Amino acid sequence: MKAMESTSIQQGVTVGAKPEGYEGAGFFATSLDKVVGLARKNSIWPLPFATSCCGIEFMATMASHYDLARFGSERLSFSPRQADLLMVMGTIAKKMGPILRQVYEQMAEPRWVISVGACACSGGIFDTYSVLQGIDRIIPVDVYVPGCPPRPEQIIDGILKIQHLVETESLRRRDSPEYKAMLNKYGME
Amino acid sequence: MEGSTQDNVISALKEKYEDQILHIDTPYNFLTVSLKKEKIVEIIQYLYNHPDTKFQYLTTLCGIHYPELNQIAVMYQLHNLVANLRIRLKIYLPAENPVTPTITPIFSGANWLERETYDFFGVNFEGHPNLKRILNVEDMIIFPLRKEYPLEDQRREDKNDTMFGR
Numbered sequence: 051m052k053a054m055e056s057t058s059i060q061q062g063v064t065v066g067a068k069p070e071g072y073e074g075a076g077f078f079a080t081s082l083d084k085v086v087g088l089a090r091k092n093s094i095w096p097l098p099f100a101t102s103c104c105g106i107e108f109m110a111t112m113a114s115h116y117d118l119a120r121f122g123s124e125r126l127s128f129s130p131r132q133a134d135l136l137m138v139m140g141t142i143a144k145k146m147g148p149i150l151r152q153v154y155e156q157m158a159e160p161r162w163v164i165s166v167g168a169c170a171c172s173g174g175i176f177d178t179y180s181v182l183q184g185i186d187r188i189i190p191v192d193v194y195v196p197g198c199p200p201r202p203e204q205i206i207d208g209i210l211k212i213q214h215l216v217e218t219e220s221l222r223r224r225d226s227p228e229y230k231a232m233l234n235k236y237g238m239e
Numbered sequence: 240m241e242g243s244t245q246d247n248v249i250s251a252l253k254e255k256y257e258d259q260i261l262h263i264d265t266p267y268n269f270l271t272v273s274l275k276k277e278k279i280v281e282i283i284q285y286l287y288n289h290p291d292t293k294f295q296y297l298t299t300l301c302g303i304h305y306p307e308l309n310q311i312a313v314m315y316q317l318h319n320l321v322a323n324l325r326i327r328l329k330i331y332l333p334a335e336n337p338v339t340p341t342i343t344p345i346f347s348g349a350n351w352l353e354r355e356t357y358d359f360f361g362v363n364f365e366g367h368p369n370l371k372r373i374l375n376v377e378d379m380i381i382f383p384l385r386k387e388y389p390l391e392d393q394r395r396e397d398k399n400d401t402m403f404g405r
Contacts, residue, residue: 144375144376145374145375145376172397173395177390177391177395177398178390178391179375179379179381179383179388179390180374180375180383183394183395
């Protein structure tokens with residue numbers, strides 16, 4: 051469920067914002083992409099690619115106190131074929147790069163990538179011969195969450211931004227030439 | 240107690256290999272012997288078997304780069320499990336071509352330790368069953384822990400040098 055607007059108890063609680071549409075007795079008509087966006091954004095199945103300390107913060111985010119499952123990420127998938135969101139959390143070494151790329155290529159469209167923590171975003175404090183200086187050198191990233199490590203609230207903020215991207219994405223985006231050009235920049239079809 | 244067994248070790252080493260010893264020192268009460276590189280495998284085997292020394296556990300082996308001497312040292316640290324005694328053996332190899340025989344016939348644990356020394360310093364161990372890089376990417380062309388190579392990735396354009404103290 052989305053975070054609630056602050057209303058008094060008498061007025062009731064807004065669980066999620068309603069898209070524009072035509073309402074009647076027992077039906078609600080709106081455009082297809084709004085319905086699909088709403089359905090997709092509230093059931094994102096993440097693949098936690100947790101490598102180091104940010105993975106521990108992710109464990110805290112999934113636990114009961116901060117609970118990522120409230121936002122629909124109840125089922126974590128460790129198989130890329132069944133995941134929507136690749137969460138890269140932690141330092142990625144240069145030796146790990148091809149493996150991360152292989153995991154990303156195995157995901158089915160539509161897929162999103164969130165890069166959690168300073169090491170995944172830019173190499174962090176490890177500017178050395180062995181650390182990849184940011185995963186956006188090898189895969190396209192949608193949302194960056196800075197921090198070392200970011201608190202669970204910040205990771206949730208990143209997930210909410212991913213939810214906004216998911217909700218507002220056009221259904222034809224993955225076939226568009228701009229998207230294909232972007233994938234070509236990374237050497238993928 | 241510990242002083243006397245260190246002396247036993249030194250005298251056991253000197254009775255056969257006096258000519259190979261370059262320097263004996265005990266920094267922080269840790270017996271350190273610098274040796275010539277030619278007979279190191281024999282010496283380690285001798286220290287393994289000799290009843291006074293019996294160094295039958297290889298704690299670690301690593302490389303050290305001395306750029307001002309243009310040498311790469313290989314340091315072996317051996318441990319005597321019965322008498323609780325340690326010894327450090329150092330040999331010095333020329334930095335242009337650091338080659339030394341492997342000690343895997345004596346200690347199988349030296350297999351990965353020598354691969355790590357090759358990976359980071361470029362020391363070639365003759366007779367090693369599988370000498371290839373262990374921690375770094377296979378197609379890396381440099382030996383990172385030598386002091387002539389900079390620590391940072393040189394291909395970054397986005398770092399502001401003034402803020403990083405350079």
